[in-house]
Amino acid sequence: MELALCLGDNTNKQFSFLEKPSKINNNSSASLTSTSDKDLECCMGLDGAFSGHRSLSSSSSPSVEDEKKKKKKPAPRAMDSDEFRVSSSVDPSLQLQLHFPWLPENSRQGGRMLSEAATVAEDEDEEEDEAVPSMSVSPPNSVTSSFRLDFGIKSYGYERRSNKRDIDDEVERSASRASNEDNDDENGSTRKKLRLSKDQSAFLEDSFKEHSTLNPKQKIALAKQLNLRPRQVEVWFQNRRARTKLKQTEVDCEYLKRCCESLTEENRRLQKEVKELRTLKTSSPFYMQLPATTLTMCPSCERVATSASHPSTSVAHNIGLSTSSFHSPLIPVKPQPAKQVS
DNA sequence: TCAATCTTAGAGGTTACATCA
DNA sequence: CGTGATGTAACCTCTAAGATT
Numbered sequence A: 001m002e003l004a005l006c007l008g009d010n011t012n013k014q015f016s017f018l019e020k021p022s023k024i025n026n027n028s029s030a031s032l033t034s035t036s037d038k039d040l041e042c043c044m045g046l047d048g049a050f051s052g053h054r055s056l057s058s059s060s061s062p063s064v065e066d067e068k069k070k071k072k073k074p075a076p077r078a079m080d081s082d083e084f085r086v087s088s089s090v091d092p093s094l095q096l097q098l099h100f101p102w103l104p105e106n107s108r109q110g111g112r113m114l115s116e117a118a119t120v121a122e123d124e125d126e127e128e129d130e131a132v133p134s135m136s137v138s139p140p141n142s143v144t145s146s147f148r149l150d151f152g153i154k155s156y157g158y159e160r161r162s163n164k165r166d167i168d169d170e171v172e173r174s175a176s177r178a179s180n181e182d183n184d185d186e187n188g189s190t191r192k193k194l195r196l197s198k199d200q201s202a203f204l205e206d207s208f209k210e211h212s213t214l215n216p217k218q219k220i221a222l223a224k225q226l227n228l229r230p231r232q233v234e235v236w237f238q239n240r241r242a243r244t245k246l247k248q249t250e251v252d253c254e255y256l257k258r259c260c261e262s263l264t265e266e267n268r269r270l271q272k273e274v275k276e277l278r279t280l281k282t283s284s285p286f287y288m289q290l291p292a293t294t295l296t297m298c299p300s301c302e303r304v305a306t307s308a309s310h311p312s313t314s315v316a317h318n319i320g321l322s323t324s325s326f327h328s329p330l331i332p333v334k335p336q337p338a339k340q341v342s
Numbered sequence B: 001t002c003a004a005t006c007t008t009a010g011a012g013g014t015t016a017c018a019t020c021a
Numbered sequence C: 001c002g003t004g005a006t007g008t009a010a011c012c013t014c015t016a017a018g019a020t021t
Helices: A052-060 A062-071 A083-087 A113-123 A125-134 A144-150 A164-179 A198-210 A216-226 A230-283 A285-289 A311-318
Strands: A004-007 A029-033 A041-045
Touching: A198 A216, A198 A230, A216 A230
Parallel strands: none
Antiparallel strands: A004 A041, A029 A041
């Protein structure tokens, strides 16, 4: 069961790209509206209509998701030779158009670098695997050469593997071997943590604003642009989505807390009022026969209220009082005109 | 047509490492 | 300089969805 939150106050949404569905299945959603705080509104969907995270991500990048749905391409076999040919048919209009602030102007070419990089990746489909090591910034005397020998993924003829991730892992290990210049990782068991540069982070951030998920093309293009491995880009996006969700959850939580406090306060007030009304009812039974026109002041807040504008009216109704029976005759009430309700 | 199986992507959680106060 | 807190890259496991057999 998923708990979906639809906050009435959208103005302080931190992540505009995380648009949540505005509608929740009416069958099983409850809407709580605080009468004391009109702009405070929570909607809680308790079914799968809004299926949580996936909806979050999909709504954040509809084009990508839609594209996925539209394409319905055959599931790529692990390193199937057709993989990149298939994905190369991606609509160019869907490619990222981003700026590369830290790169020289002549290499930006009007913010279309990533698109073009994707095109490059497309053109170099056959080199995709090799692109990973080739983007390594290892010095010439590094182990890149042996890495290339290791890097026989292409040459093992797209042999079917049980899992693409096996291949990715192998790529990563190989690339890691290639980029490890300090030779402190002979056995490959310790993970090497590489801090991304500010520029790299900034660019990934920009990309994330465009699309919170990446298709393989975009991933490869990004990796090429940033001299990172595709796996690194993928991990970064995964972590970034997780951070976004965490932040949004915190915001939602805070909001719900306020919502809860407000409702609790109102509940307390209404209960008090019910108690007073009950007392009133038992202590002064004869006031029930008074004409309605004389009963315009609420005993609890001492404000004149119309039957529709004050919550007490509904409470009075619920406990069996007519809406015109707020007052005992002991309470002096001036006849109309009634005071203006604020 | 339907069920079993395979493959993939993403979420959620965790670990390990880097940085900073 | 040692230490705890924090941020985050990298990893692992599980699941849903689509494709294939």
